[in-house]
Amino acid sequence: MEIKKPAVAGTLESSDCMVTVEPGQGEIELDLDSVVIRQYGKQIRKIIHETLDRLDVNNAKVTVVDKGALDCTIKARVECAVYRSNDIRDNLPWGGVIR
Amino acid sequence: MSDSWIGQIYPGDTRGMAMVDALLEKEGIRRDGNLDYTCAMFDENGQAIATGSCFGNTLRCFAVSGAHQGEGLLNQVITHLIDWQAGRGQFHLFLYTKAGTAPFFADLGFHEIARVDGKLVFMENRRNGFPGYLKQLEATRRDGVSAAVVMNANPFTLGHQALAEQASASCDTLHLFIVSEDRSFFPFSVRRKLVELGTAHLPNVVLHDCGPYIISSATFPSYFLKDETDVIEGQARLDVEVFKRIAAVLNVRARWAGEEPTSRVTGLYNRVMAEELPKAGIRFVEIPRVQTSGTVISASTVRACLRDGDFTELKKMVPPSTLAYLTGAEAEPVLKKLRQAENVVHY
Numbered sequence: 001m002e003i004k005k006p007a008v009a010g011t012l013e014s015s016d017c018m019v020t021v022e023p024g025q026g027e028i029e030l031d032l033d034s035v036v037i038r039q040y041g042k043q044i045r046k047i048i049h050e051t052l053d054r055l056d057v058n059n060a061k062v063t064v065v066d067k068g069a070l071d072c073t074i075k076a077r078v079e080c081a082v083y084r085s086n087d088i089r090d091n092l093p094w095g096g097v098i099r
Numbered sequence: 100m101s102d103s104w105i106g107q108i109y110p111g112d113t114r115g116m117a118m119v120d121a122l123l124e125k126e127g128i129r130r131d132g133n134l135d136y137t138c139a140m141f142d143e144n145g146q147a148i149a150t151g152s153c154f155g156n157t158l159r160c161f162a163v164s165g166a167h168q169g170e171g172l173l174n175q176v177i178t179h180l181i182d183w184q185a186g187r188g189q190f191h192l193f194l195y196t197k198a199g200t201a202p203f204f205a206d207l208g209f210h211e212i213a214r215v216d217g218k219l220v221f222m223e224n225r226r227n228g229f230p231g232y233l234k235q236l237e238a239t240r241r242d243g244v245s246a247a248v249v250m251n252a253n254p255f256t257l258g259h260q261a262l263a264e265q266a267s268a269s270c271d272t273l274h275l276f277i278v279s280e281d282r283s284f285f286p287f288s289v290r291r292k293l294v295e296l297g298t299a300h301l302p303n304v305v306l307h308d309c310g311p312y313i314i315s316s317a318t319f320p321s322y323f324l325k326d327e328t329d330v331i332e333g334q335a336r337l338d339v340e341v342f343k344r345i346a347a348v349l350n351v352r353a354r355w356a357g358e359e360p361t362s363r364v365t366g367l368y369n370r371v372m373a374e375e376l377p378k379a380g381i382r383f384v385e386i387p388r389v390q391t392s393g394t395v396i397s398a399s400t401v402r403a404c405l406r407d408g409d410f411t412e413l414k415k416m417v418p419p420s421t422l423a424y425l426t427g428a429e430a431e432p433v434l435k436k437l438r439q440a441e442n443v444v445h446y
Contacts, residue, residue, distance in 0.1 A: 011175070011178040012177055012208075013178065067206075092250030
């Protein structure tokens with residue numbers, strides 16, 4: 001999917017994360033802030049990249065502010081931001097690329 | 100906790116605003132005169148327990164009731180404000196906060212740009228925002244003596260030209276910054292073009308956009324909208340701190356400005372620069388205004404002439420390139436706006 005315009009998903013509350021996606025400059029540029037970056041930084045990055053790959057997003061500036069979200073939450077917030085940037089709100093591909 | 104909710108406080112809601120003011124007052128903060136949006140979080144009894152506001156691309160005026168600190172309410176308020184800003188297409192956000200609270204905002208993805216007197220911290224939600232801007236500027240760094248001028252050029256007059264000429268003659272490279280915030284009568288693209296044309300004869304001038312970092316509605320909202328003297332001064336100090344970091348990157352040793360007899364806000368700004376810049380080893384040079392038949396040339400006077408259709412006076416105050424634009428068809432929408440405006444003079 002193409003990142004057509006900036007979009008935000010998630011919150012800054014504890015155990016959640018806020019994901020912002022914006023049109024990129026030819027690659028994935030990930031800026032991660034996390035309260036548990038030392039413990040789980042690698043794992044969080046991995047989840048974000050995997051989710052973007054599955055959605056076929058390869059050109060985006062992605063900013064994630066993590067407040068200790070679980071993997072499933074991070075994944076859901078990334079998916080939501082990407083679909084919002086495409087103005088897709090209905091008929092989401094549950095069980096397809098979103099699983 | 101679960102019964103609390105966040106809602107907008109409209110400017111006419113005196114009861115809501117009184118609760119917001121009470122929260123702010125306990126934190127020693129006065130509510131800004133110019134705000135686009137204010138929200139509050141209410142508990143189950145309808146009492147405001149946290150608040151935050153937006154202006155332009157900034158978040159401001161936050162407070163949480165003493166009885167509810169440590170519950171993460173501010174995180175919810177900031178989330179709400181970020182969502183609201185996203186709704187109107189603002190993603191690059193700025194805020195100022197006290198030094199003690201800065202680490203809290205660092206945890207919310209905000210990064211420090213500059214601080215004033217170790218007390219007030221200016222932050223943005225882009226890790227690579229200001230560092231990226233500085234890196235871009237660094238590419239234009241030249242050896243030898245460098246100086247800088249910042250102008251809004253609304254529009255470019257003979258006064259601006261004289262300032263650029265004198266500053267340019269004093270150094271090897273003149274970095275000329277144009278205010279990019281689109282809050283002036285003349286749009287940024289026009290202001291930039293007229294500066295370009297009006298300084299084309301000065302080969303050592305390098306033009307830059309101020310971006311959101313110098314005289315923008317993020318650093319210096321009171322430049323564009325009326326405010327109290329102490330507010331203007333505080334914002335001017337912050338702007339000067341940001342400029343010091345830019346000057347360091349470009350090896351700028353002097354900042355040039357025109358004397359300011361008429362505009363209060365620019366006058367204060369000049370005074371703060373005269374006080375603060377020498378502390379960072381930057382010379383502040385204020386040159387007298389250029390005059391024409393006894394009156395000083397200023398962009399405000401030019402705008403007044405345009406509003407009144409006084410082209411005889413106008414011709415004495417602007418270079419041929421600006422005059423050509425002002426008398427062309429392209430200027431018509433701006434002139435129409437000027438003619439309808441009540442006040443065209445910078446306060």
